[in-house]
Amino acid sequence: MLEALNSLGVNYKLLIAQLVNFVLLFIVLYIFLYKPVLKMLNERSSKVDKSLNDADKIEKRLVEVEKEIDQKLAEADKKSNLLITEAKQQGKLIESDMSVEAQKKADQIVEKAKSEIASQQQKMLSETKSEIAGLVSETIRLIAQDKTIKLDSKMIDGTISKIKVDNGNVK
Amino acid sequence: MNISINAETLFEIGGFPITNSMLATSLFVIILAIVTFIGTRKMKSHPKGLQNALEMVVEMIHNLTHNIIDNNKVAKVVFPLIATFFIFIIANNWAGLIPGFGSIGIYEMKEGHQVLVPLLRSANADLNTTIMLALVSVIVIQVVGIGVIGLKSYSKKFFNFSSPILFFVGILELISEFIKIISFSFRLFGNVFAGEVLLIVITALVPYILPMPFYGLELFVGFIQALVFMMLTLVFIKMATVEAH
Numbered sequence: 001m002l003e004a005l006n007s008l009g010v011n012y013k014l015l016i017a018q019l020v021n022f023v024l025l026f027i028v029l030y031i032f033l034y035k036p037v038l039k040m041l042n043e044r045s046s047k048v049d050k051s052l053n054d055a056d057k058i059e060k061r062l063v064e065v066e067k068e069i070d071q072k073l074a075e076a077d078k079k080s081n082l083l084i085t086e087a088k089q090q091g092k093l094i095e096s097d098m099s100v101e102a103q104k105k106a107d108q109i110v111e112k113a114k115s116e117i118a119s120q121q122q123k124m125l126s127e128t129k130s131e132i133a134g135l136v137s138e139t140i141r142l143i144a145q146d147k148t149i150k151l152d153s154k155m156i157d158g159t160i161s162k163i164k165v166d167n168g169n170v171k
Numbered sequence: 172m173n174i175s176i177n178a179e180t181l182f183e184i185g186g187f188p189i190t191n192s193m194l195a196t197s198l199f200v201i202i203l204a205i206v207t208f209i210g211t212r213k214m215k216s217h218p219k220g221l222q223n224a225l226e227m228v229v230e231m232i233h234n235l236t237h238n239i240i241d242n243n244k245v246a247k248v249v250f251p252l253i254a255t256f257f258i259f260i261i262a263n264n265w266a267g268l269i270p271g272f273g274s275i276g277i278y279e280m281k282e283g284h285q286v287l288v289p290l291l292r293s294a295n296a297d298l299n300t301t302i303m304l305a306l307v308s309v310i311v312i313q314v315v316g317i318g319v320i321g322l323k324s325y326s327k328k329f330f331n332f333s334s335p336i337l338f339f340v341g342i343l344e345l346i347s348e349f350i351k352i353i354s355f356s357f358r359l360f361g362n363v364f365a366g367e368v369l370l371i372v373i374t375a376l377v378p379y380i381l382p383m384p385f386y387g388l389e390l391f392v393g394f395i396q397a398l399v400f401m402m403l404t405l406v407f408i409k410m411a412t413v414e415a416h
Binding site: 043 | 196303
């Protein structure tokens with residue numbers, strides 16, 4: 001057996017030498033290859049796991065946020081509807097109040113205008129009457145000064161005063 | 172044309188023979204150390220180039236080990252050895268195909284003839300290397316088996332006195348453990364050595380073009396042999412960690 005192995009070049013010294021080479025390679029690869037690469041692979045896989053977990057969390061949060069947004073939108077919709085109806089009601093109330101007041105004011109203005117017109121009318125009438133009386137007395141005076149017409153001055157003054165008295169009554 | 176089944180001794184240091192296969196193995200240990208050092212010197216989370224290739228190899232072997240062993244603790248322990256088997260064997264198999272391996276050497280007089288002694292020879296074309304690999308593999312299989320299921324349970328596989336049939340099966344199992352050393356070492360040696368001889372013969376017959384497909388074939392054989400050695404070790408480790416029924 002040993003002879004056969006020797007004839008095939010098997011030598012325990014060479015065997016040990018190759019074992020040393022193999023062990024050296026094992027150590028070299030362990031330090032420079034397996035350790036850093038496995039570390040990197042583990043880091044990468046943990047990163048991937050973390051990213052996937054984060055993605056799951058983000059997805060869940062997104063669903064929650066979407067729900068919250070929908071809820072808030074619905075609430076806002078309700079509130080806005082409520083506000084609109086309230087505003088409409090208030091608007092109606094204000095509208096009716098304002099129309100009543102406007103009517104009042106308009107009535108007041110009309111009343112005031114009417115009274116002013118009436119007082120103006122009275123004033124104008126009295127002024128016209130006094131003017132007319134003046135004119136009449138003047139006319140009579142002029143007529144009385146005319147020599148062709150002889151009138152009693154007492155009668156004239158009496159007439160004038162009568163007219164004045166009439167005017168005063170008219171007032 | 173000189174074909175030698177033994178690795179040739181180039182010189183001796185203090186009575187210790189230095190063979191061409193040993194020189195090639197040492198050279199490739201240094202080259203692999205440099206390559207891995209450069210590739211993993213500045214590790215980046217987004218790998219490129221050499222780092223990417225190294226990561227791919229390590230990840231492939233790592234996944235294969237974990238899938239076959241199916242026990243994280245054991246797989247973690249044996250992974251560096253399994254990966255070193257694969258890298259050592261494939262690197263040396265493919266190294267033998269590099270021009271200059273087996274063709275650059277020193278002319279020496281042997282038995283009255285002038286023969287070329289190559290400076291470099293593929294490590295696996297030397298039985299010393301393949302027997303060493305087989306011994307390491309078989310010893311590790313036993314150690315892991317004992318470590319996982321215990322010495323008592325493990326020895327029950329080989330020495331079972333509960334029935335004559337099981338006793339006989341145990342003896343066969345024991346013999347098969349020794350046969351593993353022979354099958355591991357001679358399979359690898361035979362394939363690599365035969366490949367080298369094939370290439371030498373083909374190149375001597377038709378030096379141009381014709382050897383090319385054979386080089387392709389040898390590349391494939393080199394990969395397959397590394398894979399077979401690694402896979403068989405893994406399967407035997409897995410079998411050793413299962414208790415006998």
